[in-house]
Amino acid sequence: MGKKSYGWLLLVLLTLLLGACSEEGNSEASSSDDVVDIVWYPSESGSDMKSSRDDIGEVIADATGREVKHHLTTDYAISIETMVNNNAELAFMGAQGYIEAKERNDAIQPLVVSTGESGTLDDAVYHSWLAVNVDDVNNYKENGEFSLDTIADKKMSFVSNSSTSGFKVPASDLIAHFSDKSLTEEDLMEGGPLFSQVLFGNSHQGSAVNLLKGSADVAAFCDTCVENYVELVEGEANRPGSIYRVKDNAAEPFSLVKGKEFVLISVTPVLNAPFVGNIDLLGEEGFKKLQDYLSSDEVANNEKIFVPEGSDQSALFFKSGEERLAPVDDEWFNPIRELSK
Incomplete structure (x- = not known):
């Protein structure tokens, strides 16, 4: 067999080998599908x-x-x-x-x-809450009514700056309310422009626990995200002034704050x-x-x-x-x- 024949045979073998490798790669891709x-x-x-x-x-x-x-x-x-x-x-x-x-x-x-x-x-809505500890409720009223003015200079807990009800919606409400301060979302992510300190719970549960364990004075979180852990004890669901209590059998992280109560000071519908x-x-x-x-x-x-x-x-x-x-x-x-x- 001449050199050209050996070259042709080598080319065929190489083609078959590459084809086999390609089929193996496709097999792995299809398995991921x-x-x-x-x-x-x-x-x-x-x-x-x-x-x-x-x-x-x-x-x-x-x-x-x-x-x-x-x-x-x-x-x-x-x-x-x-x-x-x-x-x-x-x-x-x-x-x-x-x-x-x-x-x-x-x-x-x-x-x-x-x-x-x-x-x-x-x-098709749920609700964004701003809540405070029940013992502090009178600190957030003016002339007997809840007022967002009262949360200035407080320690605030949000969920995440990518959270709809745990940041985006309450931030929009606060920027509109404090329009004279010309606030931005970035201003609300740090202490100084409005709050004395800003925390992020990284989950709605985490933000609520920040409030209930005393790390924050005010917290943003949503109703559906904590409904498995809390129960309404006074007032009407999703209304300012309503009081919720952490269930005695609440799972983590609420197991750390069983029996603690909070009150809603602001409620906003969210898609x-x-x-x-x-x-x-x-x-x-x-x-x-x-x-x-x-x-x-x-x-x-x-x-x-x-x-x-x-x-x-x-x-x-x-x-x-x-x-x-x-x-x-x-x-x-x-x-x-x-x-x-």
Whole structure:
């Protein structure tokens, strides 16, 4: 056999070898396609929410036919970066976090949000609270009424600067109220311009505990994020002046402040948090199939997903009326975008 024949044979062998390597690489890529990664914010990453995460994971697995892996986080920024960098297909995040992620990666799109009792998006809201310790309540009144003027120079706890109800909404309210000070969001992130000190709890639970253990005088956090840990003891839910008490069986981190009470001094409605998906990773067909399944009657009637009101079980969603998951588009979040203008 001549040198040309050996060269031809070597070329064939090399081609076959490269082809085999390429097939192996594609095999590894396709195996990763068998997994759907979902990222959870710190407020939903606690051990008490595990059963709720697992139940939602089962629904996603049924809809996609793929294994679901949960990514738990201790920081809002980690959740957002994971989605922005195409390292997860899904996330449950607040409106502000979604907006920040969408600005940096257009493939991230909203799937569904939980509705209100009406079963529609008309009342798909939760509530941003400003709260103080019950023993200090009179320090936050002027002429018998609660006044935001009284929180100046106090120690303030927010959740994260990427939190909708734990920073974005209350910051907007405070900037509007103290308009004579020409404050910015950056001013509210540090002591001096308005507060004597600013803390970040990194979760709604953490912000509430900052208040209840005395590290902060005032704290911002949301109703749905702490409803598994506290109970209403006086007044009407989500009304200034209402008093809440930490349950005796509250899980961490509220186990450190059992029995402590706080009072609401300000309450602001906020658009419900969405499940979002990366359409490049899911594919348009996969995205639509998942959206349809999540918004189906089957999921709405699943008591593991929408736990009946009054249940002792910790859950992400509770049902007191016609609550369900409903498709939503990007424009629905424009009211939150407007807060930054």
